[in-house]
Amino acid sequence: MAVTLAPERSVSPIVVPGQLALRTIRGRNGPFTVGRLSTHLGVFEVKDPELEQYHEGKYDGEFIIRYIFPKSYPVGGGMRFEIRASLDGMTLFGIDKLSGDEARSFAIQDVDPLDEESGAPPAATPAKPAKVSRPAKPAPVRASADPLVDTTPFGADAAPSAAVAAPGSTEEGDAALFGLLWPLGQSVKLDSTIDRRTLRAQIARLGELGYALDFKTQEWSRQAELQPA
Structure with missing residues (x-):
């Protein structure tokens, strides 16, 4: 179970210059975005929903930090610990591409914030299925010329009607x-x-x-x- 300490909220947000590196990771829910904010105060992980809108890259700007807090969660059979910053806003000036080393510095096994918020367990590596014998191929069913005779094999689902399938x-x-x-x-x-x-x-x-x-x-x-x- 993830352990989160209560965030230490400051009396007022802090405005600091810095650089926000964003990385897009492919997860079971689709792509998601995680960030790393580098400032003179330190380096912090950022997983605010606001980041979902932005392309991968490095953004220079000024950032309003609402609060900073420690976070831990299970990853790959172990625990990962990080210091996060929650942002109250930002002003961005420019963008550069991530270098190969910068992109690799992000954990590819990072937990999707969507799963983290919903309390879903992290995706596990699927076990290799046991080899099973293939069932015999059923004999083809010949359609009847009579439109009133149902030739659908027993247990097969009929195709949905156009009224049901149409969104x-x-x-x-x-x-x-x-x-x-x-x-x-x-x-x-x-x-x-x-x-x-x-x-x-x-x-x-x-x-x-x-x-x-x-x-x-x-x-x-x-x-x-x-x-x-």
Whole structure:
């Protein structure tokens, strides 16, 4: 079980210059983002939902640290300990690519913050299944010419009807996903205080709709369509 000490909240947030390195890791829930903030106060791990929006890289800027706290959680049959910083905001000035060494410095077996928040156990390496004999191939069933005769093999699921398989309209789904942000304008600022799973779904959908994040304004803007030459 993960052990978390109560965070030490300062009287007021601290504003510090620094560099935030972000790494995208592929997990069982899909890609997730973890960060490492380097400042004159020290180096801290950052796993705030806000980071889900940003591309992998190194960001220079000023960071508002709300509080700093120790965190431990199980990883790969052992325990990992780290010092985390929770951010209350940030102003970013520029971005650079991670070097190979910087990318490898992040733990690939890192726990997805989504699993950590839900209390789900870390993903374990699946055991190799035992070899079993392959069942005999059933004889083909010949369809009847009579439309009133059901030739579906016993135990087989029938194909879902078109009415059941057809999903709701995309507009209705987007309205439910974005809530008060719908209908979307030319620029959108996401609320990172909502649950992380919904935030990830909003980020993915904005990309499908042609929006791109401006990390300096921290807003998603609709990309202008290319004009014919």
